Amino acid sequence: MLSVLVPVFNWDIRNLILKLHQQCLETGIEFELMAVDDFSTDPEIQSKNREIQLPHFRLIELEKNVGNAEARNILARTAKFNWLLFLDADMIPAQKNFIQVYLEEIQKNNFDIMSGGILYEDQVAKEFQLKWLHGKKTEEQIPGKDPYLEIRGNNFLVRKEIFLQNPFGGLPENYGYVDTHFGLKLKVSKATVKIIDNPCIHLGLETNPKFVEKHKKAVRNAFWMMNNQAEMAENLKIIRTYKKLKSLGLRKIFGWIFRKFEKKMLANLHSEKPSLFLFQLYKLGYICTLKEE
Incomplete structure (x- = not known):
């Protein structure tokens, strides 16, 4: 019936x-x-993880690091049941009936994928403020118009056959727009998606500097999609904005401004009170420094 799958790294x-x-x-x-x-x-x-001795539980230890996306693929290929429930290691169900809610959705709906959403704790330490603020604003939200763009890879249920036809991966960086890329592949394949209210709490937050660096990877993934999967990339706001700047002849100017003021922007983003608006400008400036293929 159900395979519950957890990729884990140092957690x-x-x-x-x-x-x-x-x-x-x-x-x-x-x-x-x-x-x-x-x-x-x-x-x-x-x-500590090797201590887990429970019926129906299995821990597989890889001999090399393959990244979160490929770890999910390995789990899917190894799973024996027709429904796959993916949770990242740093998530925890927000409700005591978390599994039951997903099972009820299976019974009353005929969707291929269901994603339950993410919550964040009410307060976090100051060094995690940027990730926390960003998560609160962009992930703790009412589903948008396109459910394919709302799939969260750290909490979703999918038919095994659908996942194996549309595995994770295909981007040059191991972080950034990975879930979006997965969702857009599902959209192309016409798999059906539903966003439901069945959240997990995201516990594993990065420090401000680490979060900025990870988002530079995300920007590079978006840029790669623009050059190699143009139709998919049109779904990304940063790409649409980048193209608008380019059409107005402002790309090089934004790139110059980014280089000149990057240290000052980082001083804010690394601080105890980072600005999400400045974070968006930082990413936009950074993409304007990348060279098109």
């Missing part, structure tokens, strides 16, 4: 697995719980 999953296991048992369904350790580098965390 203690004992609490998550225990909660998921208990909820699955309460539903009475046939299930499996499987985690793939993507060559974690923290021996203490690895040891």
Whole structure:
């Protein structure tokens, strides 16, 4: 019936697995719980995760790091049931009936993919403010007009056959627009998607500097899509804005401004009170420095 799949890298999953296991048992369904350790580098965390001894649970440890997207693909290929529920290791269900809600959606709907959404804690330490503010604004939101752009890879349910036809991957960087790229592939294949209210709380936040660097990867992925998958890239706001600037002859000017003021922008983005507006300008300026193929 249900394969619950968790890619993990340097994260203690004992609490998550225990909660998921208990909820699955309460539903009475046939299930499996499987985690793939993507060559974690923290021996203490690895040891803790190896302690998990539960019926229907399996931990697979990879011999090299393949990235989150490929770890999901490995989980999907290994899973034995027809429905796959993906959760990232740093997520925790917000509700005690999390599994039951997904099962009810399966019974009353005929969708291929359902995504339950993300919540963030009410307060976080100052060094995580940028990721927290960004997540609150862009992920804790009412679903938009296009459900394919709202799929969150860290909390979604999918038919196994649909996933295997549309696996994760295909972008040069391992972070940034990975979920969007996956959703757009599903759109092209005409798979059906529903966004539901069944969130998980995202616990694993990056520090401000690390989050900025990861988003530079995301910008490079968007830029690559523009050059190699132009039709898909039109769905990305940053690409539409970039093209508008280019058509107005402003791309080089924005690139120059970015280079001149990058250090000052970073001073704000790395601070305890980062500006999301400045963060958007930073990403737009950065993409204007990249060279088109």
